[in-house]
Amino acid sequence: MESFKIAFRNLVRMGRRTFLTASLIAIGVVFVMLYITYAESFKNSMIAQITDSVMGELQIHKKGYVSSLDSLPLDKNMGVKVVKKIENKLNSMPEVYSYSERLKFGGLISNFTDSTNIRLNGIDAVREGKTLPLLKERLKGHLPKSGEIVIPELISKGLHLKIGDAVVLVATNKNGSMNAKTLKISGIVGIISGPGGRDGYISLKDARKLLRIKKPEINEIVIKLKNPDLLKKVNKKFFEFIKENKKPKLEVHTWVKLSPFSKIVNMLDLMTFSIEIILISIVLVSILNVMIMSVYERIKQIGTMKAMGTPKSFIVSMFVDEGLLLGMFGFIIGVIVSVVFIYVIGDIHYSFGRQSDLLLVPVIDWKSAAGVGVMVVVIAVIASLYPAFKAASLKPIDALRS
Amino acid sequence: MIVKLKDVHKSYKSGEIEVKVLEGLNLEIEKGEFVALIGPSGSGKTTILNIIGALDKSDSGAVEVAGVGISQKSEKELTKFRADHLGYVFQDFNLIEVFNVFENVNFPLKVIHKRKDDEKVKDLLKDIGMSDQINKFPDQLSGGQKQRVAVARALVTEPKIVLADEPTANLDSVTSHKVIELMRKMQREFNTTFIFSTHDTHLIDEVDRVLYLQDGKIIKDERK
Numbered sequence A: 001m002e003s004f005k006i007a008f009r010n011l012v013r014m015g016r017r018t019f020l021t022a023s024l025i026a027i028g029v030v031f032v033m034l035y036i037t038y039a040e041s042f043k044n045s046m047i048a049q050i051t052d053s054v055m056g057e058l059q060i061h062k063k064g065y066v067s068s069l070d071s072l073p074l075d076k077n078m079g080v081k082v083v084k085k086i087e088n089k090l091n092s093m094p095e096v097y098s099y100s101e102r103l104k105f106g107g108l109i110s111n112f113t114d115s116t117n118i119r120l121n122g123i124d125a126v127r128e129g130k131t132l133p134l135l136k137e138r139l140k141g142h143l144p145k146s147g148e149i150v151i152p153e154l155i156s157k158g159l160h161l162k163i164g165d166a167v168v169l170v171a172t173n174k175n176g177s178m179n180a181k182t183l184k185i186s187g188i189v190g191i192i193s194g195p196g197g198r199d200g201y202i203s204l205k206d207a208r209k210l211l212r213i214k215k216p217e218i219n220e221i222v223i224k225l226k227n228p229d230l231l232k233k234v235n236k237k238f239f240e241f242i243k244e245n246k247k248p249k250l251e252v253h254t255w256v257k258l259s260p261f262s263k264i265v266n267m268l269d270l271m272t273f274s275i276e277i278i279l280i281s282i283v284l285v286s287i288l289n290v291m292i293m294s295v296y297e298r299i300k301q302i303g304t305m306k307a308m309g310t311p312k313s314f315i316v317s318m319f320v321d322e323g324l325l326l327g328m329f330g331f332i333i334g335v336i337v338s339v340v341f342i343y344v345i346g347d348i349h350y351s352f353g354r355q356s357d358l359l360l361v362p363v364i365d366w367k368s369a370a371g372v373g374v375m376v377v378v379i380a381v382i383a384s385l386y387p388a389f390k391a392a393s394l395k396p397i398d399a400l401r402s
Numbered sequence B: 001m002i003v004k005l006k007d008v009h010k011s012y013k014s015g016e017i018e019v020k021v022l023e024g025l026n027l028e029i030e031k032g033e034f035v036a037l038i039g040p041s042g043s044g045k046t047t048i049l050n051i052i053g054a055l056d057k058s059d060s061g062a063v064e065v066a067g068v069g070i071s072q073k074s075e076k077e078l079t080k081f082r083a084d085h086l087g088y089v090f091q092d093f094n095l096i097e098v099f100n101v102f103e104n105v106n107f108p109l110k111v112i113h114k115r116k117d118d119e120k121v122k123d124l125l126k127d128i129g130m131s132d133q134i135n136k137f138p139d140q141l142s143g144g145q146k147q148r149v150a151v152a153r154a155l156v157t158e159p160k161i162v163l164a165d166e167p168t169a170n171l172d173s174v175t176s177h178k179v180i181e182l183m184r185k186m187q188r189e190f191n192t193t194f195i196f197s198t199h200d201t202h203l204i205d206e207v208d209r210v211l212y213l214q215d216g217k218i219i220k221d222e223r224k
Helices: A002-013 A015-055 A066-071 A080-092 A125-131 A153-158 A204-211 A228-244 A261-297 A299-307 A312-345 A366-392 A396-401 B045-052 B075-085 B101-112 B118-127 B143-155 B173-190 B201-206
Strands: A058-062 A096-110 A115-123 A139-141 A148-152 A166-172 A178-189 A200-203 A220-225 A250-254 A348-352 A355-360 B003-014 B017-029 B034-038 B060-065 B086-089 B161-165 B193-198 B209-214 B217-223
Touching: A002 A015, A002 A312, A002 B101, A015 A220, A015 A261, A015 A312, A015 A355, A015 A366, A058 A228, A080 A096, A080 A220, A096 A125, A096 A204, A115 A125, A115 A153, A115 A166, A115 A204, A125 A200, A125 A220, A148 A153, A148 A166, A153 A178, A166 A204, A178 A200, A178 A204, A200 A204, A220 A228, A228 A250, A261 A299, A261 A312, A261 A366, A299 A312, A299 A366, A299 A396, A312 A366, B003 B045, B017 B045, B017 B217, B034 B045, B034 B173, B034 B201, B045 B060, B045 B161, B045 B193, B075 B086, B086 B143, B101 B118, B101 B143, B118 B143, B118 B173, B143 B161, B143 B173, B161 B173, B173 B193, B173 B201
Parallel strands: A115 A200, A148 A178, B034 B193, B034 B209, B086 B161, B161 B193
Antiparallel strands: A058 A220, A058 A250, A096 A115, A096 A166, A096 A220, A139 A178, A148 A200, A166 A178, A348 A355, B003 B017, B003 B060, B209 B217
16 A cells, blocks of 8 residues: 555656656557547447348358359258258247348349349348348338349449339249249348348249249348357357258358458457557556656665665565556546547548448447556556566665665 | 674775775674764765665674674565664655655554554654654755654664664754754663764764774774
């Protein structure tokens, strides 16, 4: 307690120096906090876009489906029996919020004059809407009922199509037989970066009719969790489940494996780490410098204390406490300034890939902030150790002579 | 004997030159004595105090303080020895700037001896006439007041010996006398051995014993 008292009062006594050093640390903290806040908010908003409007948090397919996803194979569909088994499993898991079954395939869309390729998802509109709640935000119109189609924005522009127009959909089934169906456009879906971000939607019933599939087969199950933080845990559970299921062999993938955005996430995390390293350097150098100065200034005081028989541990703690308090002051100032900055800057509108006018709502991640705080304090203590031990190792006679 | 120095030698290196400070010094001081070391600069006053005070080690010879042979002790043992048996008063007072009068006097008791005895500190401050200044910080005190606080700090743990290196060097003559009077009073009250160095020959009337030093040797040992 006494060492804290001395440390605190010394910092107050050397007010200007304390303020300058704490400000330097605070600047570092502000940079890290702002970066973490905006990068994390961006990351979370993009992840939410991807998981809640395209691919869910987890997907289950027949083994080998994802590796041949580009060709949208129809020979890797899951039959009634296995789908039922998966449904039972999903219904029994409290972590699962919702799931949607899909029949994905490729086809040709025509406006009776021009035609182009289209990737389609046969869906149950209610379940798809529940599993991908943000899909509605990308959608003009509504998800398809029987006889309807939702087309991607790019195709609507390319083929000059609008809601209410009729289109012809042509698809080849797994036996190579072609079929066509006329559908009415019920909605236009905005594009999003990544796989599935440019897909169209029809009802499962229409998809099966078009592909002449008699049994209720599907080739993809999209899962939304109640809490995305449980992804790893649930993925592990599914992994165990599919391991038990020998025939047909299944595969489970998280959105991280399926979306290239996970690479950007990794890059952002790496940048966060780099910025944290810079902060560590700032804290380390500034506190080390100040504490070395503090030791030199107080050599006589150290000598006096040592002459009186003050234990080495007290002198070490006196300087370590000073570094610790300095780090804490810097961190607290940094957090306050960061909060003010974030409040003043507010929401940011931005574009990402072909998506424009995205809104970035900065949310301070207090868990990360606490992590930064712990890091600053630990580094402050580490930086103080060398000067502290140097002070404690001084011979009283030499210190008193200085 | 509270202090016993036998054939003590001490030299320092100043660049390439070896300066002999003490050459075969023998000294005995009894418990409760009030001793002044007087001599010119370089005569060895501070070196003797440092050796008795376990702050410095002799090159050779035997040093026994408070019944403990301190020549071969480790730094850790010496730290404890100083805490248990010695008190110091410095020329520059060396008070802790960020502590007030009460906290400065309480420091050795609370931090070093882990004892809480606020009444004792207050009584001591009353004894030295500083009870109305307990919340003042060193920079708010005069030189004489600072030295009185330093004396109280040296005495608070009831050490067997108080060592004072030129305690009056930074004080005017009137204040010097007052500080020596205070030390004398405290010595009588606590029966503590006081050993101090000084240039000031005017102070010799107030001590029990004067050791005159020259070139690292005691040239005169005057008892009163």
